[in-house]
Amino acid sequence: MKLLKILSAAFAVLVATPLAAQMQPVPDRTEGEGPYPTLIVSGATMVEGSGAPPMGPVDIVIEGDRIAAIHGGAAPDAVRAGAARIIDAKGMTVMPGFVDTHGHNGDPSKAGQPSYGYKLWLAHGVTSVRGVSFYWGPGQPDLSDTQRSAANTITAPRLFPYAAFGDKWDRGPITTEAEAREWVRWAKAQGFWGIKFFNSLEPALLKAALDEAEKQQMGSVAHLAQPGVQRVNAAKAVELGMDGVTHFYGHFESLLDEAALPTYPQGYNYYDEQSRFAWVARLADQVVEPGSEEWDAYIDHLVDSGVTLSPTFNIYSASRDVMAAKNRDWHERYSLPSLMDFYAPSATNHGSYYKDWSTEDEVAWRKFYRYWFDLTKEFHRRGGRVTAGSDPGYIYQTWGFAYIGELEMLREAGLEPLEVIRAATVAGAEEIYQARGQTPPMGTIQVGKLADLVIVPGNPLDNLKLLYGTGHTKLNYETGAIEQVGGVRWTIKDGIVYDAPALLEDVARMVEAQKAAR
Structure with a gap:
């Protein structure tokens, strides 16, 4: 009973x-940089979200909160020269922001x-x-x-x-x-x-x-x-x-x-x-x-x-x-x-x-x-x-x-x-x-869509574990060292660039503060 x-x-x-x-009320934003007049995500392999195969390298040009252009290879020199920021994403995969x-x-x-x-x-x-x-x-x-x-x-x-x-x-x-x-x-x-x-x-x-x-x-x-x-x-x-x-x-x-x-x-x-x-x-x-x-x-x-x-x-x-x-x-x-x-x-x-x-x-x-x-x-x-x-x-x-x-x-x-x-x-x-009868403004990497992107080292199509914040444990066959690889590097929402590891450090500090208070 x-x-x-x-x-x-x-x-x-x-x-x-x-x-x-x-x-508690959510504090005002102090993280993230941008949006920029022109931001370029450069050199990544793109998985654009619709089911199309990976393609790259590409330069994705973002103006404000929208994707303005996608260039196979590199953007024109004049565009790159005028960019407020260029993210070097060589060896990385860029995907639409997750929902x-x-x-x-x-x-x-x-x-x-x-x-x-x-x-x-x-x-x-x-x-x-x-x-x-x-x-x-x-x-x-x-x-x-x-x-x-x-x-x-x-x-x-x-x-x-x-x-x-x-x-x-x-x-x-x-x-x-x-x-x-x-x-x-x-x-x-x-x-x-x-x-x-x-x-x-x-x-x-x-x-x-x-x-x-x-x-x-x-x-x-x-x-x-x-x-x-x-x-x-x-x-x-x-x-x-x-x-x-x-x-x-x-x-x-x-x-x-x-x-x-x-x-x-x-x-x-x-x-x-x-x-x-x-x-x-x-x-x-x-x-x-x-x-x-x-x-x-x-x-x-x-x-x-x-x-x-x-x-x-x-x-x-x-x-x-x-x-x-x-x-x-x-x-x-x-x-x-x-x-x-x-x-x-x-x-x-x-x-x-x-x-x-x-x-x-x-x-x-x-x-x-x-x-x-x-x-x-x-x-x-x-x-x-x-x-x-x-x-x-x-x-x-x-x-x-x-x-x-x-x-x-x-x-x-x-x-x-x-x-x-x-x-x-x-x-x-x-x-x-x-339900609104609308085409979503995000979900794929396309010109005109919102600049919502996730950028991760390596290829998550080969190993989704690369997306965990703690990364993936892998043997480096050249050095013999056991390494943690992967983890999202940057998340972009509305053209604002968030440093994903820094966000995780913020969370770790919350955890440590609660442990200390106990």
Whole structure:
């Protein structure tokens, strides 16, 4: 009984507490140089984002916040002579700035200064983030952070705020279709770009909200959690007009083999996250086989609907090896002690569910991932859009590092390296701008596009580990020395050049300061 009370209280805190109430304000920007009248990124190999093969060397000419020209070889001498700055990127790869389609940044118990997450994102080449939501509850700084980032008065990626359906306002719960539409119009008027649905709605309310969202040109994405999946699984959600599905929720409930509803084990309790997440992996045992007629029909249904999948593979990766997750290379220097406290097994912290995590649980999750990978790869192969989202701040997934982990897992799922980069760049940009009927101003390296770029030593198409802030461990065969290579060198957002290693040093100082204070 005591444990049940603890779990119920934890759930109430998760869904109701304005977590950003004690968040510190983001300081004014002191990092980054530019934008320049003329900036040239010189001599790099370009991976331009659409899926085209690498090409180089190239000189990319940037004027202000826009790409003005791309020259094979070198820019004309007159252009180079007039440049305010030339970045020597020989031996490096330049790509469009990355887009994280699943971001959060609001919990003072984990990281009370939002610039901690913002700097880690930028240090890993992430120049745009969709917040789903950045902060919970009314009166939070989602919109002010968005405006300040757009004006480049804070050090942060470009921010696209979504609000959880029914959140942010103070007019009580939504119980009618008219109220659902009213909330959507209200959220649009406030400046939110889209809506995240947690699947606790009756289908009629969800349909009304999605219909109004389409009229208001707002995006929609769903976390189809178990409490509502019996009413709306992923197959039903896309029929009602959902633009995107994140995580795995709703897919396997759409593919059950011998029952109309999932079969839960004896003693199952959704509020006990150990029970919830241990059981989820066993759901793979209840679905049709990959490649079966039913499996193929479901994937065709998703592709035909035009839905986007943002799987966030990384956020559950600890479930298949929790020891590895808690000992990642970056935790000692870049994960705040308060964040590590939150990650540790807990009866109350969301996502800290491995209180008695067993070999059997990890083996079950490895099987679950095989099914989930197969579904995502086949969806992508048939023309479905897949994007990269990291859902940081939970389950040993620290900002920035978690995003690169997601790129590695997209590769593990079967996407080719160029397809992974496309998911991380133009696909994410298109998902964000699709509801508005607009061509995204970023996501590819093209003349006229925003100057959002990531520059990294070496070729991440050969090894995505080069993108981690901690770099990649490699033997130098000439000297016999073990070296750390890679790590993003520069991130450019709106033509402003950020020194990625310097941003990481800022974060390391935050970590050291918190350790010293303890």
